[in-house]
Each structure stands twice: as C-alpha cells, then as structure tokens.
Amino acid sequence: MEIKWASAAAVRLVLPLILGILLYLYAGQMLPDLRWWVAGLAALYLIGQLWAARQPTPGATDAAGLLAVLTLGVAGAALTQQATESRNANHLYQFGNRVEYYRAVVDDYTVVRPATYATTVRVSAVRVAGRWRPALGGIRVSIPREEGLTAPHYGDVWIVRGTPAPSKAPLNPGEFDYRRYLQYHQVYHQQFIHPDQYLQVATRPPSLLRAAAMRAARVLDGVFRQYVHAKREYALASALVLGIKDEVDQETKQAYANTGTTHIMAVSGLQVGLLFGAVTWLLGRVPGRRGPWFRLVTALLGLGVIWSYAFLTGLSASVLRAAVMFSFLIVGRATSRQISMYNLLAVAAFCLLCYDPYLLCDVGFQLSFLAVLSIVYLQPRIVSWWNPKAQFLNKQRPWQSKPVQKSWQWLGVFLQYVWSATALSLAAQVATFPLGLYYFHQFPLSFLASNLIAVPISSIAVYVGLGLLTLKGVVTLVGVVLPGVARVLDYGPQSVAYVFEMLIRWFNQYIFWIGRVMPGALISGIHVTTLQVWLIGTVLLLLLVFFARKQLTWLALACTLVGVFAGSRVWAAYQLAPTQELIIYSIPRRSVVGFWQGAAAEIVTVDSLPLTETERTYRIVPGSIRRDARRVSYRPGWQACPVPAVVAEPGLTLAAWQNRKLAFVSGPLSAATAPVPGLTAVVLRRNARVQPGQLAAVFGTSAPVVFDSSCKSWYVLRQDSLLRSAGFRTHDVTLQGAFVVSWGR
Structure with missing residues (x-):
C-alpha cells in the first residue's frame, strides 16, 4: 500500500516482534525457556550476515534477512515470557493458600467508588508457617470507604493479614474477563481488605518520579476543584486536561460512549497533539528560524513541553504512550531527514513493546496506533476528494465587491477545515471499526456530528484549562512575595475559569443533545468473535489495496472473505436457534x-x-x-x-x-x-x-x-x-x- 520499505525499515522489525508476542500469548505454556534460543539465533544471524556480505547473489542477503525476522519473532516471545511474573519461583501463586501475612506497597492510582477504594499493591514478602520469605506479585485490593479511613496513597507500605485469592474467572456467560485483564497487567490475585486487616508501616514509593507526578496531578486537580464550581463541569475539566475521571458520573460516561466521543475524556494523543501543535505554531513565528541550532532548540522545547505535561498528568500510561510517539516525531524532524510516519510509528511501537510486551493486549495501545496509522494513510486521500477552498475561490469575480470576494474566500477556508476534520474522523474510524465492535459491541453512527463540534470546542477548552493552570501558578508565585497583589490578580484565574467552565458546559450539552435528537444512531448489541474481527480487518485492508492498485484480484479476495464472514454469522445463528x-x-x-x-x-x-x-x-x-x-x-x-x-x-x-x-x-x-x-x-x-x-x-x-x-x-x-x-x-x-x-x- 505504497509503503516504501527502505524508508520504513522499522516496520519490518516490529511486525515479527508482534508475531512473537502473539505466539507466546496463545501458546506460551508449551514453550521452553527461550533466552538461549534468542542468543543462539542472534549469533547465527551475525554469522549469516557476515557470510551474506561476501556473497554476490541477493539470495544470501534474503536468507540473512529471514534469519533476522526469525530472531526478532523468538525475541518477542522471549520478552513476553520474561515479563510474565507468574513464571517466577517466588511468585504468590507458588505459596497457594499458605500465606498468613504479606508485605506490599501501593503501586497504582486509587479508584474511588461509591462504597470502596480500589487499587493495586505489589508484594515484596510473605509470611508462611511463621517465617518471612521474599515474594512478588500484584494484588487488586478493595477497601471499604468508612468515616475516618483515608484513601490509599501511592507508595504506602502495608502489612496485610490474610491470604489473597486468585482472580475470579467471569461469573456469568459473556461477562468481561476481568481476570485476564488483570493478568495482562501482571496482577493475578484479588482481596477485599477490612480496615482491621492491614497496617501502614512506611511510605516508600516504587518510583519517586511517579510519586511526584501523581502529587502534582492532584494539586492541579485542586485548582479545577477551586475554580470550576458546577460538579459535572469540574469532573469533565479534570478528565479532559488531567485524565482524572473519579468524579465523572455514569450518565455522562454513557452519553459520550453512545456518541463516539469517549476519547475526549481520556488524556492521550489528542491533548499531547494539541500541545505539540501549539508549540510548533508559536515557534513557527519566531524570526530568523533557520539553521541547525533552531531545529535543536525547537526539538528541546517540544520535548520539554510534552514530557512536562506527561509529568503533570501523573505519568499515566495513555499519556506516556502518546508522549513517546510524538517524541520520535520531534526527533525525526530535528534531524531534517526525510521522515516516514510509518517508520516513526513502528519505532515507537517497537520501543514500547520491548519495554512491556503486554502493551499489545492493551485496548488503548491497539486503538491509538491503528487510528494514527489510518489517519496517516487515509486522511490525505479523503481530503483530496474535494477542495472547497479552491472551489469557492473560483467563484470570485472581478466585478464583485471586496466583502463578497472575502466572503467566498472565508467560506472556502471554513469548509476546507470542516472537510479536513471530517476526513480525519472518517480515517480514524476505518481502522478502529473492527476493534470497536469487538470490545464495545456498538457503533455510533453519530460520530461525525459529535466529533465535528465537540472536538474543536474541547480542544479550545484544553488550551483554556492549561492557561488557567499556568495563570494560577503565576498568581501563586506572586502571592509568596506580595500576598495583597495576588488577591487582586486572582480575578484573572477566576475569569479564565468562567470561560473554561462555559466551554465545557457547551460541548457537554452538545453531546447530550446529539444523544437526544439521534437516539437511533447507536447500533448496539453487536457480537463478533476474534476470528470475525480478523476477517473484518482483512477485508478493509484488501479494499484499501484494491483502491490503491486498481486490481480486481484484491477486490475478489475481499468479497470472498465477506462471504466467509457472512457464512460464520449464519452458522452461529443456525447453531443457536434450537438451543x-x-x-x-x-x-x-x-x-x-x-x-x-x-x-x-x-x-x-x-x-x-x-x-x-x-x-x-x-x-x-x-x-x-x-x-x-x-x-x-x-x-x-x-x-x-x-x-x-x-x-x-x-x-x-x-x-x-x-x-x-x-x-x-x-x-x-x-x-x-x-x-x-x-x-x-x-x-x-x-x-x-x-x-x-x-x-x-x-x-x-x-x-x-x-x-x-x-x-x-x-x-x-x-x-x-x-x-x-x-x-x-x-x-x-x-x-x-x-x-x-x-x-x-
């Protein structure tokens, strides 16, 4: 599909790595220890590469390339194998129900629920038969919310009495497999802990940087709590800018899910992209912007802004993923080389998967990379279908008055923006459509109407929200020296907060309005199997190849797979009918x-x-x-x-x-x-x-x-x-x- 392999060499690296990870996920129990296999294949590849460099025939190079692909595939499986904590000899699983006490540290955000606090703790030691022994493993714990009982904090070290239970399998037919979700995060146990079962003995955050980031996020959340007075608007403000969704009510979550705008509430690529765009726009207006020094300064500023934002939002997984992607883009531009977006995406995915192979199972990771890949390939092609700016410029005539000519010009610019935004939304939906059906069992037909208005307004709201935090920071610094002046200057943050709250209220009301006026736009209750998801994705890929190559063979293959998909649906209905x-x-x-x-x-x-x-x-x-x-x-x-x-x-x-x-x-x-x-x-x-x-x-x-x-x-x-x-x-x-x-x- 017009991907030049020479400029997208990283794509050839990440694909076998992904296949190796999938191999372990589906057949990991049958595989031996793969570390020696990786070492042997890597040595064999080096020997083969040296041999191929001395051979005049291209076949030798191809053989060495295939050996490299095999090595990367086995390396992907080996990385996943080593990242699986349950294989460890001192994992909690090995102690069964003999655990009397365990020592653990809170290693995650605390989710505030109506009746409980929920978080994850990481075990460092267990007491078995009266003797303490080193151990490891994650436990998802729940603690009742009682008066006088504070929420767990990241870094709290506990001594807990009792034996954690292995995570439960789904209890009802078709229910979400929470056990598998936890296992992908290396958490294999759950426990409901009563207040008299645990004792905090110390505070030792596993990562001081993350502890500081989480504290900073809560401080900034306090700013929104202070200045945004309406409860729903405050909850959305914190979710939109900081990714803290504790206060977002279920009705609001459902409304955004029904209109295909849930991504607005998740701090990820949208917010990081907005920051990147703002920095690029500002630096583009600096005079004398030439030379390698300017590219270096631009890259450092861009990286500084993006990673500062990632820090202030608590270094959450979604923001880190987006920050890594944009970091490679910034570095690529700074080198002033011909950049292939496919290559940059592949490098980002390769690094993230090497760090944590189980990210491949993360829904956010899958949707993010597929959406960006689809946007990179499809959006320019969809935009090229219509050029409203040129069309309306052609409507200008010499005898028309200046206001009329300007009207044609601005109408064309406005429609060009709307068409570009429409193309972006359509492109993102193409690749994420199969996964949306698989994970969420629904497809919102109103996604275009929702995103065309909500995304621009929410984007402006992000800028205004960040402006509020910046202005409040300045006022706070002034207040350290001149408290009286700071009280006067505080009218600035109050004014910005009023605008911020209004913007959030507008786009939130728009989302609810879309849900009311288009109640039939949500197709729900869709069930597709894993095989059917692969079939749908392959059909879409074959259709894209057909439109790019204009060869009927690809269309025939796509139609054949559509028939296979339809047959699988009919067969499933036939099997179900008499049961x-x-x-x-x-x-x-x-x-x-x-x-x-x-x-x-x-x-x-x-x-x-x-x-x-x-x-x-x-x-x-x-x-x-x-x-x-x-x-x-x-x-x-x-x-x-x-x-x-x-x-x-x-x-x-x-x-x-x-x-x-x-x-x-x-x-x-x-x-x-x-x-x-x-x-x-x-x-x-x-x-x-x-x-x-x-x-x-x-x-x-x-x-x-x-x-x-x-x-x-x-x-x-x-x-x-x-x-x-x-x-x-x-x-x-x-x-x-x-x-x-x-x-x-």
Missing part, C-alpha cells in the same frame, strides 16, 4: 434466573426487585450480546411472567419450563410437603434454614443443589459440607460462576 439454556446468574446479593430459547429470554428476579442498570449492563447484557439476543424480557418476580411458577408453600416456589423443573427454597420445609421428583436443580435462597434430610425427602439427591448469590458465604460453607456428606452435588454461583444447563443442538 435452550437455564441460567442461575451470579449477581451479588440477588436471586436471578434466566430462561433462554435461542435468541429470546425471560430474565426473572426471584426476589421481586428489578435489576439496576449497572446489574443488567455488566451481568446480563454481555451474554445477551454473545447470543445475538432479539428479545430479552426482564421480570421482577413471577407475576406476568410466561414461565409457569407456583408457590407450593411459604418458602418454596416451583417453576417449570421446557420440561425442566426448578425448586426455589427460601425457608424451612414443612413435614407435609409432597415429594417433587424429576427436578433439574434445587436453588437455595436467602440462607434457607433446611436440613439435608428434608431436601432428600422432598426432592431426592439426584438434582444438584445451587446456592444463589443471596446466600451468605458462612452459610454456604456450612451447608455445602453437610449436603455433600448426604450425597448431594452442590454449586455455589458466587465462587463457581453461574449455574448453566443447556440442551438442544
């Missing part, structure tokens, strides 16, 4: 059962309380999307539910569906209860006070006993051993995940 499933869901403190037939379902909350939006979104909807559900009905209680259910006696409800029978037991069974044979499952609710003998007499022992999520852990522990001793099979949905019974195809 039935009965699911006892795992939703904390709730009793929920789902009756599925093909793509239709009845979801019944046995406790008669409707599910919250959060419970539906995170627990039920992912499985519905995976099944391509067309009709899902939520029933609070058995009333108006088409599934027949009878209250046989207080504390016992019998339900029948598709020749499957369920018994829901929430209280003691009377001695007169008639036997109920042929059950699919007996579901115990709300710590039902029943004895194994009673259950056996009424239901027999062949049906499994399911503890639903309304049962307390102490109750499950006690009853589980009693029931198993009596010959019952048991299933705890809180620990083992949803109880699923499938039949049909």
Whole structure:
C-alpha cells in the first residue's frame, strides 16, 4: 500500500516482534525457556550476515534477512515470557493458600467508588508457617470507604493479614474477563481488605518520579476543584486536561460512549497533539528560524513541553504512550531527514513493546496506533476528494465587491477545515471499526456530528484549562512575595475559569443533545468473535489495496472473505436457534434466573426487585450480546411472567419450563410437603434454614443443589459440607460462576 520499505525499515522489525508476542500469548505454556534460543539465533544471524556480505547473489542477503525476522519473532516471545511474573519461583501463586501475612506497597492510582477504594499493591514478602520469605506479585485490593479511613496513597507500605485469592474467572456467560485483564497487567490475585486487616508501616514509593507526578496531578486537580464550581463541569475539566475521571458520573460516561466521543475524556494523543501543535505554531513565528541550532532548540522545547505535561498528568500510561510517539516525531524532524510516519510509528511501537510486551493486549495501545496509522494513510486521500477552498475561490469575480470576494474566500477556508476534520474522523474510524465492535459491541453512527463540534470546542477548552493552570501558578508565585497583589490578580484565574467552565458546559450539552435528537444512531448489541474481527480487518485492508492498485484480484479476495464472514454469522445463528439454556446468574446479593430459547429470554428476579442498570449492563447484557439476543424480557418476580411458577408453600416456589423443573427454597420445609421428583436443580435462597434430610425427602439427591448469590458465604460453607456428606452435588454461583444447563443442538 505504497509503503516504501527502505524508508520504513522499522516496520519490518516490529511486525515479527508482534508475531512473537502473539505466539507466546496463545501458546506460551508449551514453550521452553527461550533466552538461549534468542542468543543462539542472534549469533547465527551475525554469522549469516557476515557470510551474506561476501556473497554476490541477493539470495544470501534474503536468507540473512529471514534469519533476522526469525530472531526478532523468538525475541518477542522471549520478552513476553520474561515479563510474565507468574513464571517466577517466588511468585504468590507458588505459596497457594499458605500465606498468613504479606508485605506490599501501593503501586497504582486509587479508584474511588461509591462504597470502596480500589487499587493495586505489589508484594515484596510473605509470611508462611511463621517465617518471612521474599515474594512478588500484584494484588487488586478493595477497601471499604468508612468515616475516618483515608484513601490509599501511592507508595504506602502495608502489612496485610490474610491470604489473597486468585482472580475470579467471569461469573456469568459473556461477562468481561476481568481476570485476564488483570493478568495482562501482571496482577493475578484479588482481596477485599477490612480496615482491621492491614497496617501502614512506611511510605516508600516504587518510583519517586511517579510519586511526584501523581502529587502534582492532584494539586492541579485542586485548582479545577477551586475554580470550576458546577460538579459535572469540574469532573469533565479534570478528565479532559488531567485524565482524572473519579468524579465523572455514569450518565455522562454513557452519553459520550453512545456518541463516539469517549476519547475526549481520556488524556492521550489528542491533548499531547494539541500541545505539540501549539508549540510548533508559536515557534513557527519566531524570526530568523533557520539553521541547525533552531531545529535543536525547537526539538528541546517540544520535548520539554510534552514530557512536562506527561509529568503533570501523573505519568499515566495513555499519556506516556502518546508522549513517546510524538517524541520520535520531534526527533525525526530535528534531524531534517526525510521522515516516514510509518517508520516513526513502528519505532515507537517497537520501543514500547520491548519495554512491556503486554502493551499489545492493551485496548488503548491497539486503538491509538491503528487510528494514527489510518489517519496517516487515509486522511490525505479523503481530503483530496474535494477542495472547497479552491472551489469557492473560483467563484470570485472581478466585478464583485471586496466583502463578497472575502466572503467566498472565508467560506472556502471554513469548509476546507470542516472537510479536513471530517476526513480525519472518517480515517480514524476505518481502522478502529473492527476493534470497536469487538470490545464495545456498538457503533455510533453519530460520530461525525459529535466529533465535528465537540472536538474543536474541547480542544479550545484544553488550551483554556492549561492557561488557567499556568495563570494560577503565576498568581501563586506572586502571592509568596506580595500576598495583597495576588488577591487582586486572582480575578484573572477566576475569569479564565468562567470561560473554561462555559466551554465545557457547551460541548457537554452538545453531546447530550446529539444523544437526544439521534437516539437511533447507536447500533448496539453487536457480537463478533476474534476470528470475525480478523476477517473484518482483512477485508478493509484488501479494499484499501484494491483502491490503491486498481486490481480486481484484491477486490475478489475481499468479497470472498465477506462471504466467509457472512457464512460464520449464519452458522452461529443456525447453531443457536434450537438451543435452550437455564441460567442461575451470579449477581451479588440477588436471586436471578434466566430462561433462554435461542435468541429470546425471560430474565426473572426471584426476589421481586428489578435489576439496576449497572446489574443488567455488566451481568446480563454481555451474554445477551454473545447470543445475538432479539428479545430479552426482564421480570421482577413471577407475576406476568410466561414461565409457569407456583408457590407450593411459604418458602418454596416451583417453576417449570421446557420440561425442566426448578425448586426455589427460601425457608424451612414443612413435614407435609409432597415429594417433587424429576427436578433439574434445587436453588437455595436467602440462607434457607433446611436440613439435608428434608431436601432428600422432598426432592431426592439426584438434582444438584445451587446456592444463589443471596446466600451468605458462612452459610454456604456450612451447608455445602453437610449436603455433600448426604450425597448431594452442590454449586455455589458466587465462587463457581453461574449455574448453566443447556440442551438442544
């Protein structure tokens, strides 16, 4: 696709590295220690390169090149292998449940939730059998928010009592695999810690630089909290400029997700690009801007501004990623060489993946590089379809008045900007479209209308917000020497803050307005498999090659893959249509059962309380999307539910569906209860006070006993051993995940 390999040599380096990382991710358990393999292949490559340099035939060079590709691929797998902490001999996994205490340091931001604080700690030692031993591993911990209990801070060193549990697998069908997400960040355990379980013994930040950066970010957040008075506008201000999203409410997050503008709230390439553009624009107006010294000064200033901003935003991963990308761009320009953007992107990706191979699994990393790559290639081609500036300049005539001629000129300039912004948004969507479907299960058709207005306004807001922080810094410095003058000068930050707040309110109201006037513009509930994502991406790539080369072979290949994709969808629907499933869901403190037939379902909350939006979104909807559900009905209680259910006696409800029978037991069974044979499952609710003998007499022992999520852990522990001793099979949905019974195809 018109990539010149000579000027994009780094592309040939990063592709085998990525393939090696993928090899380990999919087949890492079967691979031996790869360090010696890398050393051997590297030595073999050097020998082969020396031999090829003395050979007159190009085949020798090609052979050496293939050996280099193989070496880089194995190196990618080896880097990932070494970055996987769980392979270490003193990892937490190796100690199982023998850990009595552990020593750990807080190594991440603290997420403030309505009822808890959540953060990650890194273990340095564990006590096993009364003896302290060195250890490593990450634990995702949650601490209740109680009066007088401060939030954890980066660098706090704790002694914690108790054994961390391995991270849970997804508990419900289709649910987000949080365990895998944590493992990609080298966190393999989770623990809920009560205030009396831990003690802070010291403060030793793993990185003093990061600690200072996080402190600086919180100080700047305090400036926004002081000057931006409206709660929603303050939350967006902090998210937009500093990347702190603790106060952004769920309604706002959903509105931005529905309109394809979530990237505005994530401090990343947009903000760093705006800073880079501002520095470039200002330096472009410096007189006498020639010579190598000016290029050097420009590069140093650009790097200084970008990395200062990365520091002030707490050195978050997304900002660091963007800062690395723009740093290579700045350095490339400073060398005054012919720059290939593909090469710069490949070098940035190569360095980041060598630092942390698991970045390849990061959604932000994938979307960022694909979006920039697509913009670099596609935006100029889309812009070339129409030149409104030239078109409207051609409408000027000598006999027209000056105001009319100026009107044509400015109209052309304005439309040129709008068309360029449209081309950029379209180009970014082309490459990120498959991943958007895969990760978010939706596609906002309103992304153009949303971004064309929201991005310019939010960009201005970023500049104004940074101006507010700068002005406040100046006033603070003056206040150290002249407190009285500083009080007068404080009207400056107040005025800028008023403008800042208005800009945020305008673009936020615009986002909500787009959601209201275009409610049908969001296509949601889309499920695509990993294979289908690769098919969609390959089809898009083949179409781009077809438009570049104008050869029908590429179009034929694209059409063939479209047929394969359609066939996979039809086959999945065919497989699903005749299936039935009965699911006892795992939703904390709730009793929920789902009756599925093909793509239709009845979801019944046995406790008669409707599910919250959060419970539906995170627990039920992912499985519905995976099944391509067309009709899902939520029933609070058995009333108006088409599934027949009878209250046989207080504390016992019998339900029948598709020749499957369920018994829901929430209280003691009377001695007169008639036997109920042929059950699919007996579901115990709300710590039902029943004895194994009673259950056996009424239901027999062949049906499994399911503890639903309304049962307390102490109750499950006690009853589980009693029931198993009596010959019952048991299933705890809180620990083992949803109880699923499938039949049909």
